Amino acid sequence: MPQNSPYTFEICAESPAAIAASAAFADRIELCGALDVGGVTPDIGMMEFAASLGVETHVLIRTRSGDFTMSSDDITVAIHSIRTARELGLKGIVIGAERNGALDRKAMDAMIRAADGLDVTLHRVVDVVDDPEAAVDIAVDLGATRILTSGGTRSAEQGIEGLNRLHAKAAGRIEIMAGSGVNSANLPLLMENTPITAFHASCSQQTPLGTRYAEVGLGQTKREFDPLEAEKIASILRAKLPEPAGQ
Numbered sequence: 001m002p003q004n005s006p007y008t009f010e011i012c013a014e015s016p017a018a019i020a021a022s023a024a025f026a027d028r029i030e031l032c033g034a035l036d037v038g039g040v041t042p043d044i045g046m047m048e049f050a051a052s053l054g055v056e057t058h059v060l061i062r063t064r065s066g067d068f069t070m071s072s073d074d075i076t077v078a079i080h081s082i083r084t085a086r087e088l089g090l091k092g093i094v095i096g097a098e099r100n101g102a103l104d105r106k107a108m109d110a111m112i113r114a115a116d117g118l119d120v121t122l123h124r125v126v127d128v129v130d131d132p133e134a135a136v137d138i139a140v141d142l143g144a145t146r147i148l149t150s151g152g153t154r155s156a157e158q159g160i161e162g163l164n165r166l167h168a169k170a171a172g173r174i175e176i177m178a179g180s181g182v183n184s185a186n187l188p189l190l191m192e193n194t195p196i197t198a199f200h201a202s203c204s205q206q207t208p209l210g211t212r213y214a215e216v217g218l219g220q221t222k223r224e225f226d227p228l229e230a231e232k233i234a235s236i237l238r239a240k241l242p243e244p245a246g247q
Helices: 016-022 043-053 073-087 105-113 134-144 161-172 187-193 213-215 227-239
Strands: 008-013 028-031 058-061 091-093 118-122 147-149 175-179 200-203 204-208 220-225
Touching: 008 073, 008 175, 008 227, 016 028, 016 043, 016 058, 016 220, 028 043, 028 134, 043 073, 043 134, 058 073, 073 091, 073 105, 091 105, 105 118, 105 134, 118 134, 134 220, 147 161, 161 175, 161 187, 161 213, 187 227
Parallel strands: 008 028, 008 200, 028 058, 058 091, 091 118, 118 147, 147 175, 175 200
Antiparallel strands: 204 220
């Protein structure tokens, strides 16, 4: 697996092809399903496949699409998925829950206890709570390693101001990772205008489905991993590496 140090490149992958291809470019992957609805927990087969490849894998724990409010049943299912990820030897989990506009500490604490030492990323729930900066303090208190955020907007490119605020609030206590709409075209802008060194991208594109699928209501496009885009992002990050001493 490449090291884009001092930058970190995380690819969110939802297919076996994306997982396998990501290994050549990414420092880690976020494994998920159904990216078109913001991502949900992948099935156990996908977890096993990622584990078999030895790619550093952090699993999205989200029982359903829609909002990030979790019922007791959602939490029960999430805990089961977390235990499965841990038993398979995967490296981390990506979680988040909110209630009434604030992080749901009860749900978060239950999932982190189930993680039992796995690396924890707080997902973009931080972009929908009333006070994102307070959420940073809570994430630190709960023991999370990083926060994935767009800076509170539709995309990281639009959220540069918010990304800078959250990075300042984190003050080295927790990593802030920029995500949502990150691509090779806007990555240099993010690198030049924020101190952030961790970036999250899907490196995917929508391609047309055959008409027979559209005719029976099964959709008009499919999401496919774009290895050329992943290579471009990795190349941009590596180009910013410091030269070895004596060069």
